[in-house]
Amino acid sequence: MEQWQKDLMEIVETMADEVERFFLGMTDMVDAFFELTEEISEQVQTSIVTEVDQYLQEITEPFLEAYWELEDLVVDADPGFPYSVEATAEQNPACVGCQNYHGHVYGGNLLVCAMHPHGWDDGNCPDWEQG
Template identity: 65%
Template sequence: MDEWQKDFSDIVKSVSDEVERFFTGMTEVVDTFIEMTEELSEQVQTSLLSEVDQYLQDLAEPFLEVYWDFEDVLGDDLSSHLPYPVEPTAEQNPACMGCRNYHGQVYNGNLLVCGMHPSGYEDQSCPDWEGESIS
């Protein structure tokens, strides 16, 4: 083998070894960076979550105190101001039974039957009655 072929072969082997060492070193650096990033993110997440939790508690506490004080003042009267549903019966709003327009919510003591007849329809059958749609 000629001398220059041997030198060329040695140079290629040397470059190959250096490239392998370079990528091995870069892999170690990247792995270390990823580990540090994971540790840092865990620490930030832990501290951030506790700080946000504390902040939200501090923020909500005055509102909750006012709410509980308000509930103590109103007592059972509070529930009478909240809307609640009323179903049509044979005695009350019989024309509305099975109608898809029936709303039937009580607001502050007043029953809203439907948009067409807010107080309900007087007869047994309503001209605006529409059956429940089956989807």
């Protein structure tokens, strides 16, 4: 092999080594770039999640406190608190449309009216008045 061929082979090998080193350096740089962007995105995500959690907590906390206060009021409420019951064809049919019908429950007991506290047995109450 002549000298110029050896020199050319040496130049080609040197050039191949330099190109390989260049691409290895580029690979290292790209890897470092991806690591950096991954770290930045994790930090951004962490800070956003933290801020959103704080914001949601600031918004929902007053509502939850109000709900818990209402729940305490409902639990503390007297179970015997009066409520009304309408006269129907199934329950107290003699009282439907009667002016004397009271129809409130007190302590679990229905007060139908002053004349007949427990209601009338059949459909023709003698004290029925148009309401």
